[in-house]
Amino acid sequence: MKNPAGGVSLPRMQRWMQEVVVHPGDIAEAVASPSARKALGRAAIEDVILPSRTLEPADRVGIYQGMYLMRMEEALESDYPGLKHLLGGHAWSALVRDYVAAHPSVTYTLNRLGDHFSDFVAKWPGAKRPELCHDLARLELAMAEVFDAPQTEPLSDAEIAAVPPESWERARLAPIEAFRLLSFHYPVNAYLQSVRDEDHNHPDLKRKDTYIAIYRRDYSVWRHDLSQAAFDLLTDLVAGKPLGKAVAAALARGGKRAPTTDQLFRWFREWAAGGVFKSVRLR
Amino acid sequence: MGNRFQFPDLGVGVGLRTVHFGHILEKWPKVDWFEVISENFMDTEGRPLWVLDRVAERYPVVLHGVSMSIGSTDPLDRAYLKKLKALGKRVRAHWISDHLCWTGVAGRNVHDLLPMPYTEEALRHTAARVRQVSEILERPLVLENPSSYVEFKDSTMTEWDFLTRLAEESDCGLLLDVNNVYVSSFNHSFDPKEYVDGIPADRVVQYHLAGHTNKGTHIVDTHSDHAIQEVWDLYGRSCRRTGNVATLYEWDENIPEFEVMHAEALKAGAFREQAVLAAAR
Numbered sequence: 001m002k003n004p005a006g007g008v009s010l011p012r013m014q015r016w017m018q019e020v021v022v023h024p025g026d027i028a029e030a031v032a033s034p035s036a037r038k039a040l041g042r043a044a045i046e047d048v049i050l051p052s053r054t055l056e057p058a059d060r061v062g063i064y065q066g067m068y069l070m071r072m073e074e075a076l077e078s079d080y081p082g083l084k085h086l087l088g089g090h091a092w093s094a095l096v097r098d099y100v101a102a103h104p105s106v107t108y109t110l111n112r113l114g115d116h117f118s119d120f121v122a123k124w125p126g127a128k129r130p131e132l133c134h135d136l137a138r139l140e141l142a143m144a145e146v147f148d149a150p151q152t153e154p155l156s157d158a159e160i161a162a163v164p165p166e167s168w169e170r171a172r173l174a175p176i177e178a179f180r181l182l183s184f185h186y187p188v189n190a191y192l193q194s195v196r197d198e199d200h201n202h203p204d205l206k207r208k209d210t211y212i213a214i215y216r217r218d219y220s221v222w223r224h225d226l227s228q229a230a231f232d233l234l235t236d237l238v239a240g241k242p243l244g245k246a247v248a249a250a251l252a253r254g255g256k257r258a259p260t261t262d263q264l265f266r267w268f269r270e271w272a273a274g275g276v277f278k279s280v281r282l283r
Numbered sequence: 284m285g286n287r288f289q290f291p292d293l294g295v296g297v298g299l300r301t302v303h304f305g306h307i308l309e310k311w312p313k314v315d316w317f318e319v320i321s322e323n324f325m326d327t328e329g330r331p332l333w334v335l336d337r338v339a340e341r342y343p344v345v346l347h348g349v350s351m352s353i354g355s356t357d358p359l360d361r362a363y364l365k366k367l368k369a370l371g372k373r374v375r376a377h378w379i380s381d382h383l384c385w386t387g388v389a390g391r392n393v394h395d396l397l398p399m400p401y402t403e404e405a406l407r408h409t410a411a412r413v414r415q416v417s418e419i420l421e422r423p424l425v426l427e428n429p430s431s432y433v434e435f436k437d438s439t440m441t442e443w444d445f446l447t448r449l450a451e452e453s454d455c456g457l458l459l460d461v462n463n464v465y466v467s468s469f470n471h472s473f474d475p476k477e478y479v480d481g482i483p484a485d486r487v488v489q490y491h492l493a494g495h496t497n498k499g500t501h502i503v504d505t506h507s508d509h510a511i512q513e514v515w516d517l518y519g520r521s522c523r524r525t526g527n528v529a530t531l532y533e534w535d536e537n538i539p540e541f542e543v544m545h546a547e548a549l550k551a552g553a554f555r556e557q558a559v560l561a562a563a564r
Contacts, residue, residue, distance in 0.1 A: 007436065007437030008437060009404070010356055010402070010405050010408060011356040011388070018388055018389070018397075021395070022391070022393060046436075048437070050435070052434070052470060052501070054499075055501060060432050060434075061433055067395060072394075104392075104393075105392045106392060107392060108350035108351075108363045108392060109350070110322075147327070147329045151328040219333050220330070
């Protein structure tokens with residue numbers, strides 16, 4: 001396909017240049033790649049790009065190609081600083097290169113670039129501890145989602161006070177949009193905090209079940225460590241179980257996981273004060 | 284002398300950047316106006332949008348995008364344009380700009396401002412899309428000249444001729460980035476003065492100024508430093524033709540304290556006043 005003036009058509013030129021820019025190899029490999037050659041047909045790079053007084057055509061396109069992966073790394077690093085720290089710079093670059101080859105950006109926003117990142121790293125051959133990487137990436141993805149989530153007003157003190165005491169048993173609580181509840185097999189929240197604090201005495205990353213609520217309050221993202229009992233109760237509540245039934249289930253779990261009455265009151269105070277719930281429904 | 288769109292001269296502004304949110308909210312600095320990167324605020328209801336709403340209550344705001352991909356041969360992204368239009372309305376944006384470039388094809392986005400060949404085919408294609416976008420946004424689109432690192436063998440006209448014809452055929456405004464002119468003039472060995480002299484003055488509604496990184500063999504548009512004297516001179520030269528036009532200093536890498544960035548922007552005030560006085564003599 002040629003343009004009406006006889007050169008390479010605009011669609012073909014753009015397809016070719018994109019194939020070169022996103023190629024993960026060096027510029028010579030990118031230009032020689034089957035996808036780039038297919039896009040350009042029988043034309044050579046010299047038929048498309050002029051040399052400058054200092055650079056050959058391939059070097060000039062190579063400027064864009066080099067910046068592509070840098071930009072992808074920067075975008076993902078802004079949401080996954082903990083994972084980058086855990087992997088180290090070399091492995092991180094390799095992970096990003098492999099990830100964007102498998103899941104290139106398909107929207108105008110880089111906010112969605114990491115949507116598949118946690119699942120990808122769980123299966124990535126370069127990860128020495130894939131389950132740990134998966135946990136950490138899930139935590140960082142949830143934080144990014146909470147940061148940008150729709151704004152919903154939390155229950156006010158007056159709305160909470162308006163619920164008759166005898167009605168709380170059948171009350172169903174709904175969380176705000178900017179809320180996530182997660183469980184992990186590793187203490188990734190403590191690890192991430194040490195990275196953010198630039199504290200090089202990272203916590204021991206031995207396997208240990210941990211639980212966390214992440215929510216936005218006053219436009220800041222908060223991470224709240226939970227006991228398993230609190231996590232189970234909150235899980236039931238956000239799933240829509242009436243408060244009475246959720247509490248009964250918590251008490252019935254027995255053993256170390258059963259909360260005391262004092263704990264239940266404290267949790268509710270913390271969650272309500274944190275603005276975790278947006279509505280209470282009594283039917 | 285004003286521009287043909289009657290867009291106001293907003294004075295000298297700076298980019299609204301996350302690292303300066305705290306300073307701005309605390310000090311409410313004396314700044315003429317802010318330019319915001321549209322895409323940073325289109326898909327969030329978190330702190331960035333909250334800050335932007337506060338800023339828009341106190342300062343004039345202009346939206347500047349990087350993802351419209353006006354030159355792409357993919358279809359226009361109407362969902363994106365709908366959000367952009369809504370954001371412009373929300374912050375009462377004085378105008379909405381993007382770049383003469385493409386950012387991806389075949390459904391992909393490489394998130395770079397990729398250059399266009401300056402051909403009749405590209406001109407017809409881009410002009411038609413600019414007209415469509417202006418209709419959708421219900422306001423004239425403003426397009427910025429990009430910095431570039433390649434030249435296409437098929438190009439049949441200079442970049443400034445392409446921009447001039449594009450602006451006239453699609454009736455769009457121009458955001459003249461004089462640093463980009465300088466960067467591209469170094470990379471492609473043309474005279475930057477000829478470029479700024481060739482742009483239709485009455486279509487220039489905004490200027491961009493920035494620093495860059497000279498790699499020896501080429502210059503990269505990094506927005507990481509103070510502007511060099513040649514860029515300031517080019518700006519003054521262009522102001523003599525356009526009169527006072529809203530001017531913004533961009534700083535996106537190694538971003539300094541707000542006052543440092545603002546001081547660099549304020550240099551533009553002196554340059555443009557001198558230039559306009561010189562032109563009046």
